[in-house]
Amino acid sequence: MKINQRNNKIESLYIHIPFCNNICTYCDFSKFIYRKDWVDKYLRSLKREFLSYNINKNEIKTIYFGGGTPSSLTCSQIRRLLLIFKDYLKIAKEITFEANPESLDVKKLKLLYSFGVNRLSLGVETFNPDILRELNRKHTNTQVKNIISKARDAGFKNINIDLIYGYKSQTLADVKKDVEEVIKLNVEHISYYSLLVEEHTKLYNQSYKPLDDDTLRNYFDYIHQVLKKNKYIHYEVSNFAKKGYKSEHNLTYWNNQQYYGIGLSASGYIGNVRYKNTNNLMKYFSNQYKYSEELVDIKDDLTYYLMLKLRLKQGFNKDEFKNKFHFDINTVEPLLNKLENHKYLHNTNNQISLTYSGMMILDDIVSELLLEIEKNYFI
Numbered sequence: 015m016k017i018n019q020r021n022n023k024i025e026s027l028y029i030h031i032p033f034c035n036n037i038c039t040y041c042d043f044s045k046f047i048y049r050k051d052w053v054d055k056y057l058r059s060l061k062r063e064f065l066s067y068n069i070n071k072n073e074i075k076t077i078y079f080g081g082g083t084p085s086s087l088t089c090s091q092i093r094r095l096l097l098i099f100k101d102y103l104k105i106a107k108e109i110t111f112e113a114n115p116e117s118l119d120v121k122k123l124k125l126l127y128s129f130g131v132n133r134l135s136l137g138v139e140t141f142n143p144d145i146l147r148e149l150n151r152k153h154t155n156t157q158v159k160n161i162i163s164k165a166r167d168a169g170f171k172n173i174n175i176d177l178i179y180g181y182k183s184q185t186l187a188d189v190k191k192d193v194e195e196v197i198k199l200n201v202e203h204i205s206y207y208s209l210l211v212e213e214h215t216k217l218y219n220q221s222y223k224p225l226d227d228d229t230l231r232n233y234f235d236y237i238h239q240v241l242k243k244n245k246y247i248h249y250e251v252s253n254f255a256k257k258g259y260k261s262e263h264n265l266t267y268w269n270n271q272q273y274y275g276i277g278l279s280a281s282g283y284i285g286n287v288r289y290k291n292t293n294n295l296m297k298y299f300s301n302q303y304k305y306s307e308e309l310v311d312i313k314d315d316l317t318y319y320l321m322l323k324l325r326l327k328q329g330f331n332k333d334e335f336k337n338k339f340h341f342d343i344n345t346v347e348p349l350l351n352k353l354e355n356h357k358y359l360h361n362t363n364n365q366i367s368l369t370y371s372g373m374m375i376l377d378d379i380v381s382e383l384l385l386e387i388e389k390n391y392f393i
């Protein structure tokens with residue numbers, strides 16, 4: 015398939031590093047146990063793939079090193095990785111590096127900071143040692159605290175913590191403890207996910223049953239309420255940030271904007287094509303990067319637009335919607351009114367956005383909207 019017309023600038027670049035020191039029981043992301051020779055080979059392929067795009071360095075505003083565990087690489091491998099993107103790192107505004115607390119140290123922190131990395135994203139998941147053990151996570155709470163303090167000393171002013179709720183044995187008291195602990199760490203950003211039991215994971219094979227929907231909702235209501243009280247803005251379904259610290263990179267995805275994705279299993283969106291890279295490491299080593307490409311027609315684009323934009327507290331702009339899809343969203347006013355009466359949606363002169371209750375049933379609302387728009391538009 016031919017990738018054509020890049021509309022507007024592409025301002026974001028995602029780089030996947032598929033190596034981890036150990037494999038967590040819940041994770042179905044593309045990753046392998048760290049092997050030095052594989053990482054060395056991988057860095058060569060990654061560089062070739064990156065150069066094949068010929069990306070204009072002045073356009074890139076956000077860069078995200080995700081995984082896998084980028085911090086599982088040795089210092090000299092991290093240096094080689096960063097050298098590939100050196101010129102881009104000098105110009106981009108937000109550069110995130112995902113890390114596991116136990117595989118970071120002062121040397122790596124200083125190295126990252128010296129290359130321009132200015133945002134750290136730490137996978138913490140929970141502060142409960144028993145649950146951490148069940149998940150096969152290897153860090154301790156003391157390591158989390160220490161590494162944050164060392165990151166601050168190294169100069170990092172923007173730190174995210176990933177947490178998960180909904181473990182089968184988790185009580186509301188456990189959730190309260192996790193929220194209390196994360197608030198104490200005073201980080202700028204918190205991603206709080208509900209546990210997904212994905213196929214091909216150890217949890218799935220153990221027939222792990224997560225908590226029921228009502229309990230999950232009850233827990234998230236608590237998380238939402240306490241984080242809000244502590245000045246974290248709930249700006250996306252699973253994400254909270256202090257003022258001025260939203261994840262600019264992830265906003266690219268949620269705003270349905272284009273981005274480059276490189277590395278094993280990475281996805282990207284260029285022009286009218288959304289693509290996915292192979293998750294076969296041997297193929298990737300032999301420079302066969304692509305796995306699939308999806309041509310995005312106007313109907314697909316509309317689906318992505320609603321699915322992604324309505325994840326955001328600010329929703330979407332009615333004029334932008336009209337210009338993009340040549341359809342006035344007010345045409346489906348009866349449905350908008352119904353959703354508004356149920357307190358699921360805000361409908362102002364300019365914007366459509368979901369309330370907190372609406373966000374909690376996002377998929378249902380998007381399906382209803384799409385059906386109604388289709389009745390009036392596509393047929």
Ligand SMILES: C[S@@+](CC[C@H](N)C(=O)[O-])C[C@H]1O[C@@H](n2cnc3c(N)ncnc32)[C@H](O)[C@@H]1O
Nearest residue numbers: 040041043081082083112137176207208209210
């Ligand atoms: C894929 S990891 C990569 C970063 C790093 N290796 C780590 O573990 O933190 C990014 C985050 O995805 C989230 N995650 C992964 N699998 C998940 C699942 N099955 N359910 C909910 N969240 C998940 C975790 O919060 C994790 O921190």
Ligand code: SF4
Nearest residue numbers: 034037038041081082
């Ligand atoms: S959650 Fe992070 S550390 Fe655990 S297996 Fe997945 S990518 Fe690796």
